[in-house]
Amino acid sequence: AQTVTQSQPEMSVQEAETVTLSCTYDTSENNYYLFWYKQPPSRQMILVIRQEAYKQQNATENRFSVNFQKAAKSFSLKISDSQLGDTAMYFCAFKGIQGAQKLVFGQGTRLTINP
Amino acid sequence: KAGVTQTPRYLIKTRGQQVTLSCSPISGHRSVSWYQQTPGQGLQFLFEYFSETQRNKGNFPGRFSGRQFSNSRSEMNVSTLELGDSALYLCASSQSLSTEAFFGQGTRLTVV
Numbered sequence: 001a002q003t004v005t006q007s008q009p010e011m012s013v014q015e016a017e018t019v020t021l022s023c024t025y026d027t028s029e030n031n032y033y034l035f036w037y038k039q040p041p042s043r044q045m046i047l048v049i050r051q052e053a054y055k056q057q058n059a060t061e062n063r064f065s066v067n068f069q070k071a072a073k074s075f076s077l078k079i080s081d082s083q084l085g086d087t088a089m090y091f092c093a094f095k096g097i098q099g100a101q102k103l104v105f106g107q108g109t110r111l112t113i114n115p
Numbered sequence: 116k117a118g119v120t121q122t123p124r125y126l127i128k129t130r131g132q133q134v135t136l137s138c139s140p141i142s143g144h145r146s147v148s149w150y151q152q153t154p155g156q157g158l159q160f161l162f163e164y165f166s167e168t169q170r171n172k173g174n175f176p177g178r179f180s181g182r183q184f185s186n187s188r189s190e191m192n193v194s195t196l197e198l199g200d201s202a203l204y205l206c207a208s209s210q211s212l213s214t215e216a217f218f219g220q221g222t223r224l225t226v227v
Binding site: 043044045046050097103104105108 | 148150157158160163170171173203205207213215216217218219220221223
């Protein structure tokens with residue numbers, strides 16, 4: 001069974017700083033998808049970024065980028081020029097291609113951006 | 116394009132009652148999945164439907180059930196409610212089983 005681990009329960013940085021959230025996962029599959037979701041106080045789960053395992057190039061979406069290390073089973077999220085609106089819970093998630101294609105989530109990292 | 120719509124947003128039920136939650140996916144999306152979110156257990160997968168068929172089911176008791184209609188709208192039902200069923204229930208839709216999921220705002224269920 002796949003597992004996703006986020007080792008940082010909470011993080012706090014100053015506005016405009018860069019912050020990196022860690023995520024490791026365990027799977028025996030070779031092809032899969034990885035995602036970062038953001039959940040602000042409104043509770044709406046918002047997709048931040050997606051990475052296909054077969055792509056070596058790291059995904060980037062504006063200020064958000066990932067460092068995908070397939071061999072190490074590591075998938076970290078970097079937020080550049082952090083903004084107050086980035087304050088939220090961040091969840092790393094795994095989705096396989098074979099078998100049960102459910103999303104498996106980590107426990108989340110609570111990120112606070114301070115003014 | 117409208118997002119995923121979940122109704123109702125909030126519910127308060129008594130132990131032993133049953134409840135039905137509704138989810139309308141993004142237009143054109145045929146896959147709907149449900150998740151339970153609690154402070155203690157985090158986000159846990161309940162089940163997934165694609166073209167009216169249940170494709171996957173999580174490790175939840177039989178009191179939790181769901182279905183999907185021909186227009187891709189989905190409902191989940193919880194019978195004989197327990198205090199531990201209090202949670203945020205999230206619905207997500209995707210175009211297919213392998214593409215990214217987009218979530219609704221959730222239904223906050225409180226069992227008293």
